Amino acid sequence: xxxxxxxxxxxxxxxxxxCEPAMALMISxxxxxxxxxxxxxxxxxxxxxxxxxxxxxxxKPLDSDYLEMMSNITQLPIAKSPVAQASNASIELDGKFFExxxxxxxxxxxxxxxxxLVGKIWQAPVNLGxxxxxxxxxxxxxxxxxxxxxxxxxMTLVIDGQYGDGIAEYDCGDFTVMNNQHKxxxxxxxxxxxxxxxxxxxxxxxxxxxxxxLNPFSHLFFK
Amino acid sequence: xxxxxxxxxxxxxxxxxxxxxxxxxxxxxxxxxxRCKRSFSKIFNYFAPRLRSYALKxxxxxxxxxxxxxxxxxxVWQKSHLFNSEKGSPSTWIFTIAxxxxxxxxxxxxxxxxxxxxxxxxxxxCEQTADVNEVSLDHQVTMDEIGLLFESLPEKQxxxxxxxxxxxxxxQEVADELDxxxxxxxxxxxxALQRLKEMVQDDD
Numbered sequence: 001x002x003x004x005x006x007x008x009x010x011x012x013x014x015x016x017x018x019c020e021p022a023m024a025l026m027i028s029x030x031x032x033x034x035x036x037x038x039x040x041x042x043x044x045x046x047x048x049x050x051x052x053x054x055x056x057x058x059x060k061p062l063d064s065d066y067l068e069m070m071s072n073i074t075q076l077p078i079a080k081s082p083v084a085q086a087s088n089a090s091i092e093l094d095g096k097f098f099e100x101x102x103x104x105x106x107x108x109x110x111x112x113x114x115x116x117l118v119g120k121i122w123q124a125p126v127n128l129g130x131x132x133x134x135x136x137x138x139x140x141x142x143x144x145x146x147x148x149x150x151x152x153x154x155m156t157l158v159i160d161g162q163y164g165d166g167i168a169e170y171d172c173g174d175f176t177v178m179n180n181q182h183k184x185x186x187x188x189x190x191x192x193x194x195x196x197x198x199x200x201x202x203x204x205x206x207x208x209x210x211x212x213x214l215n216p217f218s219h220l221f222f223k
Numbered sequence: 224x225x226x227x228x229x230x231x232x233x234x235x236x237x238x239x240x241x242x243x244x245x246x247x248x249x250x251x252x253x254x255x256x257x258r259c260k261r262s263f264s265k266i267f268n269y270f271a272p273r274l275r276s277y278a279l280k281x282x283x284x285x286x287x288x289x290x291x292x293x294x295x296x297x298x299v300w301q302k303s304h305l306f307n308s309e310k311g312s313p314s315t316w317i318f319t320i321a322x323x324x325x326x327x328x329x330x331x332x333x334x335x336x337x338x339x340x341x342x343x344x345x346x347x348x349c350e351q352t353a354d355v356n357e358v359s360l361d362h363q364v365t366m367d368e369i370g371l372l373f374e375s376l377p378e379k380q381x382x383x384x385x386x387x388x389x390x391x392x393x394x395q396e397v398a399d400e401l402d403x404x405x406x407x408x409x410x411x412x413x414x415a416l417q418r419l420k421e422m423v424q425d426d427d
Contacts, residue, residue, distance in 0.1 A: 017325055021330075045319060
């Protein structure tokens with residue numbers, strides 16, 4: 001059951017094509033998993049299209065440039081129907097396969113190897129080419145990430161399983177944005193653990209106890 | 224750039240998209256079935272100039288705006304068979320094509336290297352099912368592990384680190400308490416962190 005959705009204003013920006021790429025990728029993956037936001041986006045698109053094309057300004061009749069364009073276009077061949085993409089639909093960790101939302105499937109080829117961070121937390125970096133530091137993170141049952149805040153923002157989408165962070169419980173498809181206002185301690189008690197996809201724009205900042213030791217090199221963990 | 228401007232207003236141009244959705248759907252169908260150029264010209268007449276004013280606002284440059292119009296209308300011509308009137312109106316369909324083309328043009332323009340293109344973001348809707356398999360893994364707890372690394376530090380470094388990171392004392396306070404120079408506290412802290420960092424890296 002999905003309880004955490006992108007803000008409506010971000011769905012609007014996404015539908016208009018005005019979102020930052022990192023946020024757009026996150027929202028797109030959430031929309032793949034969330035029927036409600038899918039419906040919202042369809043309605044927002046219809047509204048945007050209505051506004052855009054209803055303009056009552058005087059439309060000038062087509063000049064020669066347009067006519068030339070039109071005749072060039074009608075020379076073009078018909079496009080083939082799209083074929084289902086052959087890209088890998090899932091990622092694997094230690095024999096366990098996770099099916100990814102469509103939006104993230106093309107990122108499988110950009111995903112590096114899994115490495116164990118600390119304790120029961122695993123991480124595989126995803127190279128998005130500079131739009132943010134992206135990772136798949138997997139928490140085994142009982143796995144905890146030390147309590148931390150964020151210097152920048154961290155977007156998280158639950159791909160599989162459930163986890164909690166002392167603020168709320170998150171289920172498959174839930175989307176959250178954390179910033180330096182939030183202090184949280186993610187942990188999973190789900191039998192199958194929890195796989196999330198995250199994009200952070202700055203390293204995490206650990207706030208409690210001995211985990212603060214990690215701060216000077218937290219960028220090594222949470223790239 | 225625009226020549227032959229007259230104020231002659233074609234009837235179809237003054238209609239709202241909602242009013243002409245059925246009519247436009249009909250034209251799209253004829254384009255898809257018969258490659259009907261006359262029907263395409265009706266669509267083109269209505270949408271191309273409106274797309275241009277949208278494109279001009281978005282791209283801020285007439286050449287780019289016209290490129291966007293051309294790419295969008297080319298897609299309409301080439302993909303008309305993919306239009307499904309049950310899923311939305313022609314204007315929504317054409318808007319989404321224009322939006323995607325604009326997104327990719329801006330991406331190209333900014334020379335962004337990231338691998339996120341419009342096809343990834345706005346697909347034809349598809350359904351998802353999760354596939355979960357059983358697995359059992361057994362590994363150490365985070366805190367235990369860091370604790371172990373910590374325990375392996377030399378006693379003097381451990382004292383300093385404990386006072387600073389666990390008790391939350393300042394380096395000066397630690398220096399006073401242990402009756403050692405501030406510089407020594409600083410160098411012990413640096414050495415300890417350096418060592419922990421190396422151990423964590425080796426641990427990977």
